[in-house]
Amino acid sequence: MAKLYFKYGVMGSSKTAQALITKFNYEERGMKVWLIKPQIDSRDGEGIIKSRIGLSSKAYVLHFKENVYDTYKELSEPVDVIIVDECQFMSEDQVNQLSMIVIDYKIPVLCFGLRTDFRTKMFPGSKRLLEIADSITEIKTICSCGKKATVNVRMDENGKIITEGEQILIGGNDRYTPMCYQCFIEGQKNQSKNNFKFLE
Structure with missing residues (x-):
């Protein structure tokens, strides 16, 4: 059964690496992946997702006001899964649109990102994912003191x-x-x- 997944963690918790490994696992089984990153995340260049351990891949750049549901319908070929990196930068509307892709097209959508910002306040995209995602998982890492970093x-x-x-x-x-x-x-x-x- 297709679900909307939210996999969150703090900076340095290997979110991007896990997103790219997940992409590899699907593709290794001959499945088609639509890899997305929000436009505002320009750290590694236009249309590139790169992890701290060196994994990288080209990705579709999602503009802030773009309707991701409409864009999905216009893809040239069907996909088996959608993976979103830095999903906290999506709007609440875009999260809603991803959930409708899950419901209408029965394909899983896996969103990787931060839950909160540097002031411990939620990002709009993350807030909406916490409200409606079918599966929510924390990707853990540690503070320099040894406790779980949050x-x-x-x-x-x-x-x-x-x-x-x-x-x-x-x-x-x-x-x-x-x-x-x-x-x-x-x-x-x-x-x-x-x-x-x-x-x-």
Whole structure:
């Protein structure tokens, strides 16, 4: 039975690698994959998905206001599965459209991405996936303290935790590090001395 899957994890949890391995597994069995990445994710170049361990593949670039359901109907050949990397950058409407592809065409859609941003707030695409996905799985990694990492911490060039700014800032290990929530809070306390307050 086809499902809408949401596989989420913090930065550095091998989400992209798992997406590309999943693509390989389908193709190894002679199945056709439609690999998608949102337009805003330009880190590795136009139409390229690349993992930290060196796996890469060409991908269809989904524009922010594009109707993914309509685009699917216009594909030149049928596909057996849709895989989306960096799905947090999709709009809520696009997540709804993917769910309708699952329902109407009976093919699985696997979405890989972040749950929350550097302020621990949900991305719109991730929020909608948490609301309607048939299957939700956490891809785990660890904080430097050894606990499970749950926060995508944005850092400046001096290693200071940043808690203000635009929600989207494309970057990798140079900009972000995974932390547990306790280390995230304690890091802010150490930086702010006695002026710490929870993010609103």
